[in-house]
Amino acid sequence: MGRKKFQALIxxxxxxxxxGSVFVTSDFVNIAPTAAINMSLSRLVNAGKIRRILRGIYDKPRFSKLLNESIAADPSKVAYAIARKNRWSIIPMGDTALNMLRLSTQVPVGWQYVSDGPYKEYSYDNIHISFRRTSNKESTGYSYMTGLIIQGIRALGKAHVNEAAISTLREQLSSEEKKALMDEAQGTTAWIFDYIKEICEETGK
Known part of the structure; x- marks a missing residue:
């Protein structure tokens, strides 16, 4: 298959x-060799069709008519693209988890994730993303929502998980997610699991 054909398929x-989609070089490995992918993506960057955010990380930018400029790439999408590129398992933590779970309206100053990879930090467009190395127990083996709930409860702290927080978390979970949460979280810290049992209680009966 020729270079032009690779370019057309990509x-x-x-x-x-x-x-607003964020993608990495490896997302195209079923189309072309790595060298051809890199060359094709570089051409598209130069043509202004896509944007290089970080090395090996690109997006299809959204444009704001109000601001008359492209909008910064979604930090969550960038974080998961970095993780996909490096084959890490990650879960939002700290203020990032609280924001995603609607337990805080404050936009995180920096986007934080626990990871089974090395400690790393990345910055683009005044957005800071950090990955904190942790045990596999905290970052792998969970569905996305289970991991997010565990990190959200941890971020609140044992003394600050009140009925309002429990209700907010309960309302976001489907019956299937509650079942998965109970099954997957049994090995987590005891006080966190106690709150998880409250979150998963059936109410209104």
């Missing part, structure tokens, strides 16, 4: 993506 896949 462009076609990107055209099908939604605006």
């Amino acid at each position: 462009e076609e896949r990107i055209d099908e993506m939604q605006l």
